[in-house]
Amino acid sequence: MATTCGGVAVIDFWANGFGMRIRIALEEKGVAYQYKEEDLNNPQRSRLVLEMNPVRKSVPILVHEGRPVCDSVAILEYIDEIWKDGFPLLLPKDPYERATARFWTHFIDNKFFPTQATFLKSKGEAKQEAEEELISELKQLEDVLGDKPYFGGEKFGFFDVAFIPFSSMFYGYESHGEFKLEEECPKISAWVKRCMERPSVSKILPDSVKMYELHKIWYGVE
Incomplete structure (x- = not known):
């Protein structure tokens, strides 16, 4: 089975605007992460992507403690909820x-x-x-x-x-x-x-x- 590092990893393609969101959010929170490049110019998805997002076979994917979170908006909300106490919040309280x-x-x-x-x-x-x-x-x-x-x-x-x-x-x-x-x-x-x-x-x-x-x-x- 393909693996990611422990902690936090982002699987994405450098020119994917939806994925840039995830890295910006993690940078804003000050959360350390490993970045794994997925070449979207290659129609064949990597083994890692197929394992972490078998439904849509797409990026971005956030992998947190071995568990994948997919879809950029869902990932943003997940990041804001997981890294909440003592971290800057992205979503307003109102x-x-x-x-x-x-x-x-x-x-x-x-x-x-x-x-x-x-x-x-x-x-x-x-x-x-x-x-x-x-x-x-x-x-x-x-x-x-x-x-x-x-x-x-x-x-x-x-x-x-x-x-x-x-x-x-x-x-x-x-x-x-x-x-x-x-x-x-x-x-x-x-x-x-x-x-x-x-x-x-x-x-x-x-x-x-x-x-x-x-x-x-x-x-x-x-």
Whole structure:
């Protein structure tokens, strides 16, 4: 049987925005972990992934004391619950604010991320429509941010962790489209810069040019 080290391990691929969330969260908590790279360019999943996530055969996977936790949102909540006492909390204490953070994370995963894929893959009129939709969704998120330093308010929180990995594709949006994010969404742009000042974020987020070059291959961008 394939094994991970004792304690905490993260199985992921360097360019997986969903997995970046997990590493950022662990960095914020100050939890030591081992990182195991899974090459998603190889269609054959490793033995470790097949053992730890036999249902979906996907990453990210958090392995804690030998037990796997799958799905990035479930992992984030698990991390926040396990490392709670004496650690910074990601989810707000207020029930409404917790529900709001979960709602917008769901929006990223099920609306924004598919729009990104459509934008990168489409051509002609469909591409223009997808670009307009992408900008519209970014503006919605900017409205949620408002004048707060972070989506979590004064504190870097759950939704900040969930969304910031996708900023590594903002360069790709601008290169592929015909807009400047700082002009369309100045508050989002300022938020990204603010987040990048955090060691947990700057350490994990990959080079944006490298990210776009990979996604061009994945989505067949010419």
